[in-house]
Amino acid sequence: MTGRFDAFWAVFAREVRGASRSRTYLFLILALTLVVFGLARAGNGPSAGYVPTVVDVLLVVEVLVPAVAFAVGYRAIADDAVRGTLDVLATYPLPAWVYVAGVYAGRAVALLTVVLVPLAILGGVVAATAGPATTVFATHRGVDSPLLFVRFLALTASFALTTLALAVAISALADSRRRAILLALVGLLLVVVGADITVFQAITGDVVDLGLDTLLALSPASAYRGLVFETVLYVAFAGRSQFVAVPVAAAGLVVWSVVSLAVATLAVRGRRA
Amino acid sequence: MTTYLRATDVTRTFGDVTALADVSVEIPEGSVVALIGPNGSGKTTLLRILAGLLSPTDGDVQYEGPSATRPLGYLPQAPSFRPGFTTHETAAFYARFVDDDPTELLERVGLGAVPDRRVEALSGGMTRLLGIAQALTGDPPVLALDEPASGLDPGISRRVFDIVASLAADGHAVVVTSHDLPLVERTADRIVVLDRGSVVAADTPAALRERTGGPLHETFTSLVGGDEDVVSIRTGADR
Numbered sequence: 001m002t003g004r005f006d007a008f009w010a011v012f013a014r015e016v017r018g019a020s021r022s023r024t025y026l027f028l029i030l031a032l033t034l035v036v037f038g039l040a041r042a043g044n045g046p047s048a049g050y051v052p053t054v055v056d057v058l059l060v061v062e063v064l065v066p067a068v069a070f071a072v073g074y075r076a077i078a079d080d081a082v083r084g085t086l087d088v089l090a091t092y093p094l095p096a097w098v099y100v101a102g103v104y105a106g107r108a109v110a111l112l113t114v115v116l117v118p119l120a121i122l123g124g125v126v127a128a129t130a131g132p133a134t135t136v137f138a139t140h141r142g143v144d145s146p147l148l149f150v151r152f153l154a155l156t157a158s159f160a161l162t163t164l165a166l167a168v169a170i171s172a173l174a175d176s177r178r179r180a181i182l183l184a185l186v187g188l189l190l191v192v193v194g195a196d197i198t199v200f201q202a203i204t205g206d207v208v209d210l211g212l213d214t215l216l217a218l219s220p221a222s223a224y225r226g227l228v229f230e231t232v233l234y235v236a237f238a239g240r241s242q243f244v245a246v247p248v249a250a251a252g253l254v255v256w257s258v259v260s261l262a263v264a265t266l267a268v269r270g271r272r273a
Numbered sequence: 274m275t276t277y278l279r280a281t282d283v284t285r286t287f288g289d290v291t292a293l294a295d296v297s298v299e300i301p302e303g304s305v306v307a308l309i310g311p312n313g314s315g316k317t318t319l320l321r322i323l324a325g326l327l328s329p330t331d332g333d334v335q336y337e338g339p340s341a342t343r344p345l346g347y348l349p350q351a352p353s354f355r356p357g358f359t360t361h362e363t364a365a366f367y368a369r370f371v372d373d374d375p376t377e378l379l380e381r382v383g384l385g386a387v388p389d390r391r392v393e394a395l396s397g398g399m400t401r402l403l404g405i406a407q408a409l410t411g412d413p414p415v416l417a418l419d420e421p422a423s424g425l426d427p428g429i430s431r432r433v434f435d436i437v438a439s440l441a442a443d444g445h446a447v448v449v450t451s452h453d454l455p456l457v458e459r460t461a462d463r464i465v466v467l468d469r470g471s472v473v474a475a476d477t478p479a480a481l482r483e484r485t486g487g488p489l490h491e492t493f494t495s496l497v498g499g500d501e502d503v504v505s506i507r508t509g510a511d512r
Binding site for chain 1: 367
């Protein structure tokens with residue numbers, strides 16, 4: 001008898017193997033590399049240092065990462081549902097949560113490869129091209145450093161994982177590939193702009209009695225943006241700006257991920273009734 | 274013979290449509306039970322309920338077979354596998370859940386010679402055989418096969434039903450839906466005839482044939498009252 005870890009590994013390995021054989025992922029890596037290098041070159045960030053490079057690419061990364069995450073995840077479970085694989089898997093000793101965890105972890109490996117490889121290469125280019133005069137960039141607060149870029153990569157990875165969890169949840173709710181595409185587009189819009197708009201409406205309408213920094217932390221995109229400002233770009237600002245409540249923003253990303261995966265698990269379990 | 278799977282007074286509705294009404298079926302060990310009936314008669318719904326993939330609105334299904342890691346194997350009507358993987362990789366994926374041998378599974382259904390062929394390059398018959406290999410994974414005591422031979426040429430259909438017969442001979446309890454009455458007549462130990470969600474007859478092939486004195490098809494036509502291609506359903510107004 002095999003255990004849950006073996007069951008998880010079977011699903012995880014299938015996802016990773018499938019991704020490793022797909023040219024789509026190579027295309028995504030290439031496209032993302034072209035975009036981030038194009039942006040960085042236009043802003044002249046790499047020759048200026050790590051923080052200027054982050055400034056150059058942040059806005060587009062904030063939009064591209066969810067787009068790539070949804071591209072990677074929107075059919076993750078919907079395909080298995082459409083093929084009848086979920087019905088078949090229901091007859092195996094494979095709990096729904098183990099299946100969802102395996103799919104998510106496997107797709108996460110693919111997504112992080114797509115997102116982090118171009119950015120890591122960009123970081124390498126910064127290390128190779130930034131001049132000595134620009135290595136001390138942030139004259140107001142501190143010193144430009146590779147550590148700041150590593151933080152940016154870590155935060156971007158966290159944001160990618162959160163949006164992938166949302167995409168997997170949406171995929172689990174779709175009952176056809178067409179609906180999966182439609183729901184993924186709605187989900188992407190929600191992540192990129194919808195949540196931010198809701199937060200601003202809440203602020204302007206005095207709907208909730210929370211500070212702006214806390215409210216912004218509730219939206220995944222705002223939380224990510226705020227965390228980058230607070231932990232990476234802070235060196236460029238004269239005073240403590242409090243863009244976002246850091247603990248709330250970090251917790252927000254975790255909560256979005258956990259709730260999304262719980263929704264995916266319930267949706268998979270619900271198909272068995 | 275010990276009953277491995279028992280459905281008692283099972284009813285299933287979808288909104289106003291009654292797909293099954295008070296259906297009771299027993300699937301004994303070492304036998305093939307065939308569910309036949311016109312399109313829309315409730316065969317697939319009953320099979321999915323027996324397989325535990327669909328909950329009955331009323332009534333219950335009890336597994337009474339031996340303890341097993343995977344008590345029940347299921348073959349969907351149109352098995353489909355993730356493209357880009359070979360037959361061996363696909364069999365290995367399922368085998369890993371129950372610690373089975375994928376090579377042996379492929380050989381058992383006659384696919385041992387094509388372990389490296391991608392699933393998208395398999396013929397319809399080979400895909401169905403791979404589906405049967407999947408259903409057999411973990412050696413489940415009960416097998417629920419949804420139209421395992423539909424759309425296949427006569428040779429492959431016979432081969433599929435030969436596998437079904439051998440499974441029963443090995444002691445499995447097999448429940449199968451099919452429109453192929455000659456093969457059902459040849460293979461099944463017991464036939465359950467469904468019409469508009471109800472069991473209209475349940476007996477051995479020989480006993481069903483005796484009702485009209487002709488082949489099974491004649492009995493089938495007399496029981497369901499017409500063309501098996503005509504879809505008829507029961508709504509709330511009929512209840």
